[in-house]
Amino acid sequence: MNPEELVEGVLAGEHRALARAITVIENRADGYRELVSALHTHAGEADVIGVTGSPGAGKSTLVDKLAATYRERGLTVGVIAIDPSSPYSGGAVLGDRIRMGSNIGDMEVFFRSMSARGSLGGLSAATSDAVTALDAFGKDKVIIETVGAGQNEIDIVRTADSVAVLVPPGSGDDVQMLKAGILEIADLFVVNKADLDGADRTVQELRELVQYQQGGVPSDVGHHSATAETVKGLGSSDGDEAETDGWTSPIVETVANRGEGVEDVLAAVADHRTHLQESGEGDEQTRTRYAEEIRTLLREDLNDLLAAEVDRRGGLDSYVERVVAGETDPYSVADELLTPIADCIEGTDRGDAARREQGPTAED
Amino acid sequence: MSVEEQRTIRCLVAKVGLDGHDRGAHVITRAFRDAGFEVIYSGLHRSPEEIVQAAVQEDVNVLGISILSGAHDTLVPQIVEGLREYGAFEDTLLIVGGIIPDEDEERLKGKGVDEVFGPGASMGEMVEYVREHAPER
Numbered sequence: 001m002n003p004e005e006l007v008e009g010v011l012a013g014e015h016r017a018l019a020r021a022i023t024v025i026e027n028r029a030d031g032y033r034e035l036v037s038a039l040h041t042h043a044g045e046a047d048v049i050g051v052t053g054s055p056g057a058g059k060s061t062l063v064d065k066l067a068a069t070y071r072e073r074g075l076t077v078g079v080i081a082i083d084p085s086s087p088y089s090g091g092a093v094l095g096d097r098i099r100m101g102s103n104i105g106d107m108e109v110f111f112r113s114m115s116a117r118g119s120l121g122g123l124s125a126a127t128s129d130a131v132t133a134l135d136a137f138g139k140d141k142v143i144i145e146t147v148g149a150g151q152n153e154i155d156i157v158r159t160a161d162s163v164a165v166l167v168p169p170g171s172g173d174d175v176q177m178l179k180a181g182i183l184e185i186a187d188l189f190v191v192n193k194a195d196l197d198g199a200d201r202t203v204q205e206l207r208e209l210v211q212y213q214q215g216g217v218p219s220d221v222g223h224h225s226a227t228a229e230t231v232k233g234l235g236s237s238d239g240d241e242a243e244t245d246g247w248t249s250p251i252v253e254t255v256a257n258r259g260e261g262v263e264d265v266l267a268a269v270a271d272h273r274t275h276l277q278e279s280g281e282g283d284e285q286t287r288t289r290y291a292e293e294i295r296t297l298l299r300e301d302l303n304d305l306l307a308a309e310v311d312r313r314g315g316l317d318s319y320v321e322r323v324v325a326g327e328t329d330p331y332s333v334a335d336e337l338l339t340p341i342a343d344c345i346e347g348t349d350r351g352d353a354a355r356r357e358q359g360p361t362a363e364d
Numbered sequence: 365m366s367v368e369e370q371r372t373i374r375c376l377v378a379k380v381g382l383d384g385h386d387r388g389a390h391v392i393t394r395a396f397r398d399a400g401f402e403v404i405y406s407g408l409h410r411s412p413e414e415i416v417q418a419a420v421q422e423d424v425n426v427l428g429i430s431i432l433s434g435a436h437d438t439l440v441p442q443i444v445e446g447l448r449e450y451g452a453f454e455d456t457l458l459i460v461g462g463i464i465p466d467e468d469e470e471r472l473k474g475k476g477v478d479e480v481f482g483p484g485a486s487m488g489e490m491v492e493y494v495r496e497h498a499p500e501r
Contacts, residue, residue, distance in 0.1 A: 019423035091397035098407035105413045115402045
């Protein structure tokens with residue numbers, strides 16, 4: 001299928017075309033740019049929800065229940081589940097599908113497993129393009145599921161409108177782990193497996209973290225029953241909590257494998273959506289996302305151009321050999337390779353310096 | 365970028381029907397992963413429709429069905445039929461592994477199965493076969 005046929009197929013609601021479109025996107029195969037460009041104009045309707053958390057937190061199970069609940073409400077769902085790949089063989093076992101037991105035989109839930117493929121940065125681009133495909137296909141809700149470890153994953157979930165971070169009950173160490181970047185991206189916390197010992201404590205620790213993050217001092221450090229309050233506090237932001245940007249990440253307790261609390265998660269997501277719309281943060285988010293996407297593309301394209309140029313000059317190895325031989329150093333090599341490009345940009349843009357300043361030069 | 369990137373082969377390793385023996389499927393899943401394939405494992409006791417749904421949505425190049433229950437004559441044609449329905453049969457390599465009598469093997473191949481691997485098949489042999497025959501994407 002060529003890109004035009006794929007686009008037609010996706011817009012016509014053909015599952016096979018959608019599946020193949022995502023393959024093309026994932027492989028960065030010929031024609032993927034035309035494909036994504038064409039789909040882009042038909043996208044923008046779906047709500048995108050990111051679900052992340054440590055391995056074994058219950059992400060896949062929760063995603064399964066979320067999808068099933070949306071389906072009960074008559075909405076269609078797309079799921080992208082990302083699993084790590086082996087840095088040695090490049091292979092991967094994509095196991096999230098096993099947990100999708102509640103949506104058996106329901107083609108209105110389009111579930112797609114993706115491997116991280118060890119790519120740096122490229123994965124988040126591929127993911128957001130795949131979301132675009134699901135969106136253009138007409139899915140009402142798109143859920144992105146990924147292990148929350150490392151910059152790559154954080155970049156991915158940042159492509160979502162609302163991000164749920166799953167925290168299993170247990171040692172405070174889990175919550176400590178969250179401090180390293182994940183806390184900031186959470187629009188809501190889900191304490192899954194809430195029937196296990198230690199759930200109350202985890203909820204309590206999360207509350208403290210959320211309050212600290214907002215610059216406040218926890219008003220309720222110490223003992224109290226977190227359970228009743230957190231669920232009650234879901235409806236809107238808690239009055240007693242410090243608010244900096246108007247949104248206090250709620251903490252929801254679930255037992256995903258029994259479906260308990262799933263409605264609460266969806267309610268929290270819906271609240272967040274309302275907040276995004278009313279505060280104008282949603283528009284801001286969209287702009288930031290597009291800017292990020294453009295930056296990523298520029299980086300990738302520039303890299304490709306450079307790689308081709310290096311090849312033309314005899315490949316990177318010849319430069320490496322010269323560095324090893326002590327004839328030059330990595331910085332000089334980089335300068336040497338980049339000089340023609342820098343000259344070129346300055347040459348064409350000299351008469352229009354103002355535009356160049358605003359223009360998206362690859363500063364990072 | 366596309367030039368230096370190797371082609372990625374995606375496989376679905378599927379267990380269908382009332383057959384709880386998945387040691388073989390696990391071993392194959394690992395061997396495929398170590399060969400650099402992306403492997404999706406279906407889990408146990410799946411229905412033919414589920415397998416079709418997974419194969420179509422995941423757009424796999426290869427569908428490997430593991431059956432040790434003897435029900436292959438019933439289940440495999442249902443999967444083939446389902447794949448055809450979605451236009452996914454033609455460019456999916458279909459392989460079956462497990463306990464398949466010789467006379468059934470021929471019949472399955474006649475119905476659209478590309479290759480059958482019995483208990484004696486080596487991992488290397490299977491990986492090689494898949495590499496050679498997996499359709500392009």
